[in-house]
Amino acid sequence: MSTIKDVAKEASVSVATVSRVLNNNGYVNEDTRKKVLKAIEKLDYKPNAVARSLFKKQSKTIALIVPDIKNPFFPEIARAIEDVLNNNDYTLILCNSDEHEDKEKKYFDVMKQKYVDGVIIVTSTLTPKYIEKNNIPIVSLDRPIHNSIPSVAVNNYEGAKEAVQYLKAIGCKKIAHVRGPVSVINADERYKGYLSEVSNEPWFNEEFIINGNYNVLETAKATMVLLSKHRDIDGIFAGNDYMALGVLKAATQMGIRIPQDLSLIGFDGIQLCELTSPEITTMAQPIYELGESAAKLLLDMIEGKAVNPAQQEFKVSLKIGQSTKVLR
Amino acid sequence: MSTIKDVAKEASVSVATVSRVLNNNGYVNEDTRKKVLKAIEKLDYKPNAVARSLFKKQSKTIALIVPDIKNPFFPEIARAIEDVLNNNDYTLILCNSDEHEDKEKKYFDVMKQKYVDGVIIVTSTLTPKYIEKNNIPIVSLDRPIHNSIPSVAVNNYEGAKEAVQYLKAIGCKKIAHVRGPVSVINADERYKGYLSEVSNEPWFNEEFIINGNYNVLETAKATMVLLSKHRDIDGIFAGNDYMALGVLKAATQMGIRIPQDLSLIGFDGIQLCELTSPEITTMAQPIYELGESAAKLLLDMIEGKAVNPAQQEFKVSLKIGQSTKVLR
DNA sequence: TTTTTATGTGTAACCGGTTACATGTTCGTT
DNA sequence: AACGAACATGTAACCGGTTACACATAAAAA
Numbered sequence: 050m051s052t053i054k055d056v057a058k059e060a061s062v063s064v065a066t067v068s069r070v071l072n073n074n075g076y077v078n079e080d081t082r083k084k085v086l087k088a089i090e091k092l093d094y095k096p097n098a099v100a101r102s103l104f105k106k107q108s109k110t111i112a113l114i115v116p117d118i119k120n121p122f123f124p125e126i127a128r129a130i131e132d133v134l135n136n137n138d139y140t141l142i143l144c145n146s147d148e149h150e151d152k153e154k155k156y157f158d159v160m161k162q163k164y165v166d167g168v169i170i171v172t173s174t175l176t177p178k179y180i181e182k183n184n185i186p187i188v189s190l191d192r193p194i195h196n197s198i199p200s201v202a203v204n205n206y207e208g209a210k211e212a213v214q215y216l217k218a219i220g221c222k223k224i225a226h227v228r229g230p231v232s233v234i235n236a237d238e239r240y241k242g243y244l245s246e247v248s249n250e251p252w253f254n255e256e257f258i259i260n261g262n263y264n265v266l267e268t269a270k271a272t273m274v275l276l277s278k279h280r281d282i283d284g285i286f287a288g289n290d291y292m293a294l295g296v297l298k299a300a301t302q303m304g305i306r307i308p309q310d311l312s313l314i315g316f317d318g319i320q321l322c323e324l325t326s327p328e329i330t331t332m333a334q335p336i337y338e339l340g341e342s343a344a345k346l347l348l349d350m351i352e353g354k355a356v357n358p359a360q361q362e363f364k365v366s367l368k369i370g371q372s373t374k375v376l377r
Numbered sequence: 378m379s380t381i382k383d384v385a386k387e388a389s390v391s392v393a394t395v396s397r398v399l400n401n402n403g404y405v406n407e408d409t410r411k412k413v414l415k416a417i418e419k420l421d422y423k424p425n426a427v428a429r430s431l432f433k434k435q436s437k438t439i440a441l442i443v444p445d446i447k448n449p450f451f452p453e454i455a456r457a458i459e460d461v462l463n464n465n466d467y468t469l470i471l472c473n474s475d476e477h478e479d480k481e482k483k484y485f486d487v488m489k490q491k492y493v494d495g496v497i498i499v500t501s502t503l504t505p506k507y508i509e510k511n512n513i514p515i516v517s518l519d520r521p522i523h524n525s526i527p528s529v530a531v532n533n534y535e536g537a538k539e540a541v542q543y544l545k546a547i548g549c550k551k552i553a554h555v556r557g558p559v560s561v562i563n564a565d566e567r568y569k570g571y572l573s574e575v576s577n578e579p580w581f582n583e584e585f586i587i588n589g590n591y592n593v594l595e596t597a598k599a600t601m602v603l604l605s606k607h608r609d610i611d612g613i614f615a616g617n618d619y620m621a622l623g624v625l626k627a628a629t630q631m632g633i634r635i636p637q638d639l640s641l642i643g644f645d646g647i648q649l650c651e652l653t654s655p656e657i658t659t660m661a662q663p664i665y666e667l668g669e670s671a672a673k674l675l676l677d678m679i680e681g682k683a684v685n686p687a688q689q690e691f692k693v694s695l696k697i698g699q700s701t702k703v704l705r
Numbered sequence: 706t707t708t709t710t711a712t713g714t715g716t717a718a719c720c721g722g723t724t725a726c727a728t729g730t731t732c733g734t735t
Numbered sequence: 736a737a738c739g740a741a742c743a744t745g746t747a748a749c750c751g752g753t754t755a756c757a758c759a760t761a762a763a764a765a
Contacts, residue, residue: 052720065723069743077744095490097431098490098722100431102750121452131471145456152463265652294652298653302654326629396753404713406713425750426752428750428752430752431719709762711761717754723748730741734739735737
């Protein structure tokens, strides 16, 4: 690999001049510029990003910390983010936290040591205090942390209400809810949205709420228990699509037909919804847009454009599949 | 952020000494070491990874280039790789190539500029010549490029044969194949494996082979055409699980029951197989192991342990789900 | 006692860029 | 003719580490 010195020598100029043409700043005579460009071409010179980082204290790299990339929501997010970064000559570092605070913090340390320019994080454990202490541009995604931390998310509470309203509208008389982990803010919001819609219904029963922990198999098990005890449930609002898959599985196994016997609606709008049969009706988040916006917001912050701690809230939208059916 | 100079001053020693205790090499008096450690503690000093990289010409970072992280095979791979890296204090950069040679090459350039220590790549387009020219430790995953390039993959040909053999064994009389993209080596191998098992069968028909391009919806469409024309097909070997999902979708839509009317087997063994109903029978690759091995191999290469261009080949194993049924 | 050898520490060069500052031209103005 | 602004380029310090080398001292060997 040739260095800037080699180029300087080849073009018979100083390294400063080469640096100037490289970065297109300062005065450079047109002829000199051409000479340098020719030398760069000849030597197939590529500037050393690490040396540049050391001086500039920035690496053109951002990190994405998610609980687990295997959860199908996150690859879609990651893809959107990477697209934006790629278009802006940034690079994406991927981290799996398993929701462990220790891992998150360890990643944070490493990122600071590597001059990573910013972080997009999906977390339920990190505190605003810790984050501010680290003083690195950050955007929380999917799960707002605090109004002092920029975030990109959807209105889970409203979305959940709409989902339940839809089930009601198509004629469901007894609606159950599979909620996500207690510690996860969006699962909580969705749960609250469900509650606000059903807690005053005469049929409402605490037992209609089960916890699927954002896990398919766990959901399937819990759903079987639920449905065998309460055979008259005719609608289920799953806290996310992944768990809706679990419900689908349980129902199929029990010979309960979806949507004929039971209407099912999920939340998120992951691609998987369209691939199952029946296709899952869901309250869809604009996932790609979410990732895209988070990335753009972060880049703006890094480049000093965005100043106010933006709290972007997107709307979810009902995406009707085949798992819900108008009953009457 | 404090630097090594701050620590040196705090401990009243030279930066060289601090560096020595940091890296645990060279002679350092026990008392001096303690003094330095105390200073490090006091200042909460973390060495600057970029400065270190510049000198050492290595970044403790490796890149993973996949066609698209949204394809559910890759998050599982990525997770395995990241686990290994994390345990070895390496960081993972994620790149989506969309199978475009241009993007792959662009990533390569960036990686070299950033002193990325190695690359794990899933590609069908890059040539051994190009790769060797770049002279960076590399492991090709899932799709061997050439025997001069270390790779980690499964025996797709054998696996495909076994899959078809299984369909035969359970009594399928007419077996179709949904193949993957023509340009992708593993899709080709699987196709050949299928052919070797069926081309001599009296029932064999060229029309039993359709192309799903590793795409669900495309597969579903093609499958509907296939099945409406050839109603006596009673077994389908899908080139991967993702396409098997497409077959499942098509069959459901057409009222063809799986496995009662049609047995379906996929390839890969992604987690999704267990989440559908019916669960998909598949020739499972040891996905996690694949990623793990690729990462370990690459780290060995980077640290100069592995020298011979290893071509690791893993075995696939039949994982019986609910999409295949013994017919007689 | 002298010579090695092992131990301990500091100075400064180096990794490959960027940029502040100095220096020197060339113009346009007055 | 004199002077300031714009243009052009080079020198060297700097970013924050690592390490070769020099030097000093203590312990071991001759």
